[in-house]
Amino acid sequence: MKNLSGPREKGQALLVVLLSMAVILTVVLSIISRSITDISLTSYSEDALRAFSAAEAGVERALIVGTDVSEAIGDASFIANVSGLGEGSSFFNYPVEIYSGESVYIWFVSHNPTTGALTCSGQPCFTGNSAEFCWGKPGTPPDDSSPAIEVSYLIDMSQRGVLNGNFVDALIGRSVHDPNSGRQSINKFQLAQSSGCSMPDGTNYAFTSGSIPLTGIPCYQTPGCMLAVRVRSLYNPVSSPNPIGIKVGGGLLPAQGKLIKSQGTTSSQSSVRKIEAYRTFGGPAPIFDATVFSQGSVSK
Structure with a gap:
């Protein structure tokens, strides 16, 4: 009798071999693909880190030189542009929130870009007729924990401060605003409005002083007369x-x-990272409000 099982068994064996090779090839390709992916991710992460480090170096360098700057650092480079924070605007949102007792300065005169001295020579200075102060997070109720503000107006009647740095004629005026009517009998602050305050850029605040006229300052229209306001948070x-x-x-x-x-940016242009940073001008510490300066002895 003729045996017919031989070719069938050989065909089955060949099929098993082919299937095994297919499985092995699939596993090998999967490993190779995963390795390529890992290498690609590692390379991308390294490029991103180099680009980010270059952007950070750009911020540091720009803070030192004070002007636009660009440099190459190894296999990466940076381009840093410096501009005036809030310059030429009719409003300003202070970039940092402050705690009770802390103060921020909002300047009405320019700072010399090289020396940092106050100046109006060739630089813009505010000579407007009104100011409105806004504060508090939206939704804050006017209760015992609601913040109040003290606004100190720094005025130089002779404007000598911006001319030669002599502030002998500088004066200070104050206004205080509190949205909590229950504290008025104690602190005698002006009652602030709790109707909210909206900025042109969409930023909202809980309280506002309302528009305060500055026309009572005799020299308000003269550049260098109104130096700055300091806003202190309370309560x-x-x-x-x-x-x-x-x-x-x-x-x-x-x-x-x-x-x-x-x-x-990396030298291969494979990764780009951007950073924005700011540095406010600041001002004298509030402790100097309660300090006495004398060339001689002081008698109480």
Whole structure:
């Protein structure tokens, strides 16, 4: 009798071999693909880190030189642009929220880009006729934990401060605003409006002082007369820092600091990272309000 099982068994064996080779090939390709993916991700992460480090270096370098700057660092480079923070605007949202007792300065005169001295020579200075102060997070009720503000107006009647740095004629005036009517009998603050305050950029605040006329300052229309305002936050609890903003009328604000936009790029152009940073100009510490200076001895 003729045996017919031989070719069939050989065909089955060949099929098993082919299937085994297919499985092995699939596993090998999967491993190779995973390795390529891991290498690609590692390379991408390294490029991104180099680009980010270059952007950070751009911020640091721009803060030092104070102007636009670009440099190459190894296999990456950066381009950093420096501009005035809030310059030429009719409003300014202070970029940092403050706690009770802390203060921020909003400047009405410019700072010399090289020396940092106050100046109006060739630089913009505010000579507007009104200011409105806004504060508090939206939805904050006017209760015992709601923040109040103290606004100190720094005025130089002779404008010698911006001319030669002599502030002998500088004066200070104050206004205080509290949205909580229950504290008025104690602190005698002006009652602030709790109707909210909206900025042109869409930023909202809970409270506003309302528009305060500056026309009572005799020299308000003279550049260098109104130097700055200092806004101090009061009453807000430790857990609730207070945002501060200002809107002005009849003029535009000078720069409140430096805004730096830095872009880092790898040499292969495979990764680009951008960073924005700022540095406000700041001002004298509030402790100097309660300090006595004398060339001689002081008698109580």
